[in-house]
Amino acid sequence: MSKYLPSLLLFVTTSSVANIYWQPVEQTHSSGHGRQAKQFQLMGEQPEFSSVIEFIHSDLVSAPLDKKNSIVTLKPTGKDSYHALVARQKSDNFQSLAVRYIYNNGRPVSTSPSDLLAVELGGLQIIPSPLPREHWRYESLKTYNFNVILDGAPLADHPLLATTTLGSNKVVHTDDEGRVQLFTPEDFPEIVPLKRATPAAELQMFSAVEKDGVTYEASLTTAYHASETSWKSVSLGAGVALAGIVFGFVINRRLPEHSRRKVK
Amino acid sequence: MNTLKNLTVLRRFVQLFMFVFLVYGSTVVGFYAADKLSGALPSLSCAYDSMNADYCALIPLQHQFHHRLGPAVDSGDYLKLLLPVGTTIVTFLMMFVLLNKAFCGWVCPLGFFQEVMGLIGQKLGLRQVKSLSHGAVDKVRPIKWLMLGGLVFGLPALTSLGFLSDEWGDPFCQICPSRILTTLFTGSDEQLFVDISTPSYMVLSILGDFLFGLVIAMSMTLRQPFCRICPLLAMHAVFRKMGFVRLVKKGSSRCDKCGLCAEACPMDIKELQTDHNATDKAKDITLPDCTLCGRCVEFCPDKDVLQIRYLNIPVFSATPQYFKRRKKAQTQWEKVKLIGFDHSLAKPVKVK
Ligand code: SF4
Numbered sequence: 382m383s384k385y386l387p388s389l390l391l392f393v394t395t396s397s398v399a400n401i402y403w404q405p406v407e408q409t410h411s412s413g414h415g416r417q418a419k420q421f422q423l424m425g426e427q428p429e430f431s432s433v434i435e436f437i438h439s440d441l442v443s444a445p446l447d448k449k450n451s452i453v454t455l456k457p458t459g460k461d462s463y464h465a466l467v468a469r470q471k472s473d474n475f476q477s478l479a480v481r482y483i484y485n486n487g488r489p490v491s492t493s494p495s496d497l498l499a500v501e502l503g504g505l506q507i508i509p510s511p512l513p514r515e516h517w518r519y520e521s522l523k524t525y526n527f528n529v530i531l532d533g534a535p536l537a538d539h540p541l542l543a544t545t546t547l548g549s550n551k552v553v554h555t556d557d558e559g560r561v562q563l564f565t566p567e568d569f570p571e572i573v574p575l576k577r578a579t580p581a582a583e584l585q586m587f588s589a590v591e592k593d594g595v596t597y598e599a600s601l602t603t604a605y606h607a608s609e610t611s612w613k614s615v616s617l618g619a620g621v622a623l624a625g626i627v628f629g630f631v632i633n634r635r636l637p638e639h640s641r642r643k644v645k
Numbered sequence: 646m647n648t649l650k651n652l653t654v655l656r657r658f659v660q661l662f663m664f665v666f667l668v669y670g671s672t673v674v675g676f677y678a679a680d681k682l683s684g685a686l687p688s689l690s691c692a693y694d695s696m697n698a699d700y701c702a703l704i705p706l707q708h709q710f711h712h713r714l715g716p717a718v719d720s721g722d723y724l725k726l727l728l729p730v731g732t733t734i735v736t737f738l739m740m741f742v743l744l745n746k747a748f749c750g751w752v753c754p755l756g757f758f759q760e761v762m763g764l765i766g767q768k769l770g771l772r773q774v775k776s777l778s779h780g781a782v783d784k785v786r787p788i789k790w791l792m793l794g795g796l797v798f799g800l801p802a803l804t805s806l807g808f809l810s811d812e813w814g815d816p817f818c819q820i821c822p823s824r825i826l827t828t829l830f831t832g833s834d835e836q837l838f839v840d841i842s843t844p845s846y847m848v849l850s851i852l853g854d855f856l857f858g859l860v861i862a863m864s865m866t867l868r869q870p871f872c873r874i875c876p877l878l879a880m881h882a883v884f885r886k887m888g889f890v891r892l893v894k895k896g897s898s899r900c901d902k903c904g905l906c907a908e909a910c911p912m913d914i915k916e917l918q919t920d921h922n923a924t925d926k927a928k929d930i931t932l933p934d935c936t937l938c939g940r941c942v943e944f945c946p947d948k949d950v951l952q953i954r955y956l957n958i959p960v961f962s963a964t965p966q967y968f969k970r971r972k973k974a975q976t977q978w979e980k981v982k983l984i985g986f987d988h989s990l991a992k993p994v995k996v997k
């Protein structure tokens with residue numbers, strides 16, 4: 382059992398989740414090729430606390446952001462790779478953190494997404510381990526790993542709530558090293574068989590813990606997409622490859638050979 | 646013991662090491678694209694392999710033409726295209742000059758795989774085509790240029806300009822055998838698929854799977870079947886005069902009657918035998934199809950007629966003594982067969 386007291390109260394239903402978390406205002410294209418401004422709304426804010434918002438660029442330069450009606454507008458930074466949108470609410474006995482990693486196109490930077498993930502944000506953090514590689518994305522029916530840390534130290538045997546905006550939810554637990562695996566559900570009601578044709582949904586992860594009289598909360602949100610296995614058939618692919626092998630053996634018998642020493 | 650001390654054995658070790666490093670090396674270099682060695686490697690190490698150490702130059706080139714040409718033409722700002730393409734080419738060249746076409750013969754995972762399949766074919770007693778007929782070689786040679794011009798630059802460019810649908814933005818990747826091969830080696834069957842979402846994707850994915858099967862079967866009989874049509878081989882050919890490693894020849898009239906080098910060459914480069922036979926000076930004979938494997942030098946029986954040079958310093962030269970040793974080792978190696986199938990694959994035959 383964890384030495385921290387998990388705040389299981391949070392894990393009732395999605396609507397009752399108390400944490401702050403980021404949500405896209407419009408469904409943005411996550412193809413990674415758009416360079417338009419993107420808008421995100423900070424949900425679940427507790428009015429008695431003010432929220433501090435920070436946008437950490439891929440080169441680790443940090444810029445404060447203002448929000449209007451809980452909405453922030455992210456202009457293209459001109460820098461490539463993942464950026465982190467971070468919101469904090471804080472009081473003497475309460476710390477809440479909302480993080481969202483956002484891919485931006487631009488000129489290459491010398492830092493790696495692993496440097497961004499290593500930025501210590503303080504308190505309770507849910508950290509993708511790893512993020513989908515550049516130009517890849519979260520998809521349903523895949524296993525993803527996350528690390529959960531509290532003030533930099535792994536949080537062992539601790540529950541997290543994973544929910545989707547399509548209605549799935551699941552409680553998963555960290556192992557002894559604070560690692561957790563999540564298998565994403567395929568809950569898209571209607572899948573259009575083409576990459577980017579089915580609108581993305583949101584995957585949200587929440588956790589909370591109490592330590593020394595302070596309640597820590599953390600959220601991580603991201604878009605996730607319908608699994609491509611709906612329109613990509615591996616068994617058909619294997620069949621076609623097998624046909625290629627058979628055809629290859631047929632050709633092999635007919636390949637014309639040249640014998641040495643006679644120069645044409 | 647001596648029979649194992651030869652360039653080919655050394656090369657196999659290097660190839661095996663590079664295969665493991667390139668296919669699984671993310672544990673060493675890092676997981677993200679930003680962590681990779683260059684992002685424009687002159688070998689078909691694949692970007693779709695989630696555990697790779699680096700990926701080939703063809704994927705950024707296709708993507709840059711696909712995503713940058715159209716906007717560059719629309720805005721008149723061609724730097725939008727030239728800057729990223731220039732960066733990719735310069736990065737590619739920074740690696741390429743060091744090893745030249747040896748990126749094929751010594752580094753490429755797909756090149757190594759074809760050689761291993763060749764060894765398996767030989768051990769199974771399948772038909773071995775020592776040299777493809779000159780006519781067939783001549784017919785196949787232009788295909789690599791069509792692959793480079795058409796699949797790496799042409800179709801992505803036409804897609805970017807709006808003449809083709811989005812599916813044609815990275816057509817070489819979609820048929821590339823290295824994508825399927827290297828991902829299978831990481832335990833993922835995700836890239837061996839037929840995509841039924843659109844007719845174009847379906848055609849491309851079927852072509853890719855079929856080509857992959859074809860390469861597996863053909864490489865058991867014919868050496869390096871895919872290399873002969875590989876667009877990266879064509880790209881190497883364009884820049885080969887900039888590489889520090891070269892194959893040089895100082896031939897004589899004896900070459901006309903010999904031809905052992907051309908027979909040893911996995912790429913069936915007949916000009917090895919016919920070119921530079923009446924010359925006092927060693928001449929660069931790193932031909933467009935060469936993979937700098939060094940096999941021709943190993944099997945040349947005449948002293949210093951063929952050499953591998955690094956920055957013009959001979960690092961490996963033909964000698965009669967080495968030739969004899971190498972020939973003996975090859976004969977012994979070829980005698981070892983696990984099963985003896987005849988060419989029809991149907992009737993097992995006795996192997997003496
Ligand atoms: S599919 Fe082929 S061309 Fe594309 S990145 Fe992989 S190895 Fe390179």
Ligand code: SF4
Binds near residue numbers: 750753756872878
């Ligand atoms: S020619 Fe062969 S060895 Fe060279 S890059 Fe292509 S597949 Fe690899």
Ligand code: SF4
Binds near residue numbers: 912914941942
């Ligand atoms: S010419 Fe020589 S070095 Fe080049 S591929 Fe043929 S055998 Fe190898």
